[in-house]
Amino acid sequence: MAEAVAASPAPGAGEPVGASTLALSRARRWRERGIRGALLACGLVSILTTVGIVAVLVWESIGFFREVSPWEFLTGTQWTPLFKPQHFGVLPLVCGSLLVAVGASLIALPVGLASAIYLAEYAPERVRKTLKPVLEILAGIPTVVYGYFALTFITPVIREVFPSTGVFNAASAAIVVGVMIIPMVASLSEDALYAVPRHLREASYGLGATKYETITRVVVPAALSGIIASFILAISRAIGETMAVTLAAGATPKLTVNPLESIQTMTAYIVQVSLGDTPFGTIEYKTIFAVGLLLFMITLAMNILSRIILRRFREVYE
Amino acid sequence: MSADAATAGAVEFDVRLPRRRLWGHVFVWVCFAATSLAVLLLAVLLIDILRQGAGRLSLGFLDSFPSRFPERAGIKSALYGTVWTVGFTGLLSFPLGVGAAIYLEEYAPRNLLTRVIQTNIANLAGVPSIVYGVLGLAVFVRAMALGRSVVAGAATLALLILPVVIISSQEAIRAVPPSIREAGLGVGATQWQTLQRLVLPIAFPGILTGMILALSRAIGETAPLIMIGALTFIAFTPNTPLDEFTVLPIQIFNWAARPQAGFHELAAAGIIVLLAALLSMNALAIILRNKLRKQI
Numbered sequence: 001m002a003e004a005v006a007a008s009p010a011p012g013a014g015e016p017v018g019a020s021t022l023a024l025s026r027a028r029r030w031r032e033r034g035i036r037g038a039l040l041a042c043g044l045v046s047i048l049t050t051v052g053i054v055a056v057l058v059w060e061s062i063g064f065f066r067e068v069s070p071w072e073f074l075t076g077t078q079w080t081p082l083f084k085p086q087h088f089g090v091l092p093l094v095c096g097s098l099l100v101a102v103g104a105s106l107i108a109l110p111v112g113l114a115s116a117i118y119l120a121e122y123a124p125e126r127v128r129k130t131l132k133p134v135l136e137i138l139a140g141i142p143t144v145v146y147g148y149f150a151l152t153f154i155t156p157v158i159r160e161v162f163p164s165t166g167v168f169n170a171a172s173a174a175i176v177v178g179v180m181i182i183p184m185v186a187s188l189s190e191d192a193l194y195a196v197p198r199h200l201r202e203a204s205y206g207l208g209a210t211k212y213e214t215i216t217r218v219v220v221p222a223a224l225s226g227i228i229a230s231f232i233l234a235i236s237r238a239i240g241e242t243m244a245v246t247l248a249a250g251a252t253p254k255l256t257v258n259p260l261e262s263i264q265t266m267t268a269y270i271v272q273v274s275l276g277d278t279p280f281g282t283i284e285y286k287t288i289f290a291v292g293l294l295l296f297m298i299t300l301a302m303n304i305l306s307r308i309i310l311r312r313f314r315e316v317y318e
Numbered sequence: 319m320s321a322d323a324a325t326a327g328a329v330e331f332d333v334r335l336p337r338r339r340l341w342g343h344v345f346v347w348v349c350f351a352a353t354s355l356a357v358l359l360l361a362v363l364l365i366d367i368l369r370q371g372a373g374r375l376s377l378g379f380l381d382s383f384p385s386r387f388p389e390r391a392g393i394k395s396a397l398y399g400t401v402w403t404v405g406f407t408g409l410l411s412f413p414l415g416v417g418a419a420i421y422l423e424e425y426a427p428r429n430l431l432t433r434v435i436q437t438n439i440a441n442l443a444g445v446p447s448i449v450y451g452v453l454g455l456a457v458f459v460r461a462m463a464l465g466r467s468v469v470a471g472a473a474t475l476a477l478l479i480l481p482v483v484i485i486s487s488q489e490a491i492r493a494v495p496p497s498i499r500e501a502g503l504g505v506g507a508t509q510w511q512t513l514q515r516l517v518l519p520i521a522f523p524g525i526l527t528g529m530i531l532a533l534s535r536a537i538g539e540t541a542p543l544i545m546i547g548a549l550t551f552i553a554f555t556p557n558t559p560l561d562e563f564t565v566l567p568i569q570i571f572n573w574a575a576r577p578q579a580g581f582h583e584l585a586a587a588g589i590i591v592l593l594a595a596l597l598s599m600n601a602l603a604i605i606l607r608n609k610l611r612k613q614i
Contacts (some may be wrong), residue, residue: 028508033470035510036425042417043426043435046484049477050438053449056456059560115354122346123353133604134357140596142538144567145367145589148574152582153366177361210335212342218433233444240446243567247574267448267541274455274545292452296445 053233060289073290079253079264084222088287090294091255096170096263097295100245101238103259105173106180108238109231111178112185116227117213119186120193121215139183147247150176157250162260168250171259176244181234188233192226194221225270225313229306236302240295242267266295334406341447367593371586379587383553384569388580391573393588399468399548399563400537400595406472406559407479407536408529414476415483415532422484422489424513443481450478451545459546466547469559474542479532486528490521518560523610527603538592540567566592 065073068088076089113134119128154172159165169253196219204214220227250262251272270288278284330386382392396485418435463471488609502512520524543565552564566588573585 032508032510039417039421042414043353043421045414046418046435046480047399048444049453049480052457053445053453056453057449060456094607111352111355114349115356118346118353122349131353131357134360136599137600138360139532140538140600141363142540142592142596144538144540144571144574145363145593147581148570148585148589149366151574152586153362160517162606179356186353209339210342213338214346216345232498236444237446240448242446242448243571244398246541247571253479254386267446270448270452271541271544274451274547280460286503289452289456292449296449299444299446300441303349303441307440310455 006271012136023266038290051295057289057293060286060295064283064286064290067286068290076297077255079269081284082276082278086283088267090291093264093266093269093291094294095255095257096240096249097265097267099170099257099259099263100174100241100249100265101179101235103171104178104238105231105235106176106186107178109236112182112230113189113227114235115182115186116193117190117220120190121211121219133188135183136297138179141180143180143241143243143251144247146176146180148271150244150248157262165260166250166262167262168252168262170263172250173245173249173265174259177241180241182246183238185230187225188230189227192223192230195226196222208246210273220223225309228313230311232236232306232309236299236306239265239302240267240299242271246271252272266291270295328426344598347502354489357431362591364421364589367586367589370583371588371590374583374587375590379584380591384512384572388578388584391581391584392568393566393591395552395555396515396564396566396569396588397591399552400565402556402559402563403471403475403565404469404533404537406468408533410472410476411483411532412529414527415480418480418484418515419491419525420518421486425489435501439481439484442484447478447539448541451542453477454542454546460548462512465560466549467560468547468556468563474546475536478539478542479536481610482532483529483533486531487525489522490528491517493524494520495544523606527606528537530599530603530606534596534603537595537599538603540565540571543568544571564572565593590599 046174073088075089075091075223076087077091078089079092080087115131117155119131121129150172154175155165155167155169157172158169165171200218200222201214203210204218209217243267247270249265249268251264252262253264253269254261256263267290273284322473380397381391381394382390383394384396385391422432422436426435451474454470454477458464458470458473459466461472464473498516498520499512502516503509507515549562549564549567552562554561556563570585570588570592573581575587576582
């Protein structure tokens, strides 16, 4: 529309002026198109990134699956690619990741939800204003710092209580990862609670419910889709978390549910290989792409699931 | 029977009101305790790290290269590497991120492509950082033959923070009232002129805030840089973007992973420096944000 205005000569303007405006407008129009194209190209970089991730992971994994059958990879219970005899069963790594994620959820989901309820429903404005930045800082602390904290603070505490605990153990990793994802659960759930309209609460009070009853039986159920979406996102983040588990959980892939033992997660394995000097192109090198592909698919599936839950089960009010 | 059906899903209140109120009180305290837990943990973490690392902090620590001997080791190479890497990350991600945000907010038609881009950005934000490391390793280090260089690391981090930059820039641009655009177009400016001279200057503080927060995430990233092969022991500072490098979080990781207590103290001292940098970046972003709020 702007171009149309620029192209038509101003009423009462002389011929030459009109012509030069037109000439200018043609140059302008090309410039506008060029800019638009450049901006679109910026937008396409994100698509290119996704395509790049998928292409790299799939391409290198194909090389891996030429030598190891997908069945053996997905169902094998031994993971020893770095020494002989080599076994390529990824289950111990998946088990390690799940152990940490479950442990982290046990801490982060209840604490995060309770914080969200407190912040959204109870906290006076002044308390809220001080607590929100604290949660933001907690969310911004680099994961390697949490790893250090797990190793030098939490593990010694656990070993006081359970002396048989190893220096590296799943429990301390799970605890810090839990702390790490509390802010995510709290802030996303709080948004969901905020979105519940006022009149639902008022209707509940009108029926004689107390504030506690209103929150637990009206507000939280109404915000449930958002809350569950936040839970899933947080768990997906826990599965993808890398440095804290690398530092605290150890490097011994094993199928166990004992959190006091040393384990290895998918992410920690990838780090372990890239820290060593594994030659490019070998089967050991290719394992990181196969494990990376599995990790990518698990987290992507969870992210998509959380979006579906958010959209499909959202209670829509007016 | 119909009465049964009507009450089947209903909740019956306990008749004793004081008891119900008591539950309410208990619940508030439980929620409050959970929230305080976060504050408490942050305090414990900071105190623990300060206690262990403060003794190692000195000018010598900032100005020495890593060493096998804890008492002589420092973070000079890591500090320079971090500044180089984050600088290039900003240079790469700022134009790409803001460009994409401008396109999506101002130009994009409501079609399939736009929806795909937008969904894709949301999905990328949830991809674990180590996967970006895998991408960087295969594309920048191997295929583009940039080696284990500052540029390869910065490009990887730029892709990693791109979704954050795009989403926050979009919010900043969206916050500019439409009347501003209408005024620009009304006096005959082209769309780009309107954007460049009216919309973007107003959105700029918001965009900058998002950019600073995104870079503060890049500063703390460790895993993707380990993937692309940033080294853990380096006794020189980078001079060109193609030089090898290390960064502060990797240096901290390296020290934390050693069993000796001396190195743990070094790691804690490194963490203090890292957190100080992060907190000042966050403070800067908050100040910018508040300034922006006052204007509108």
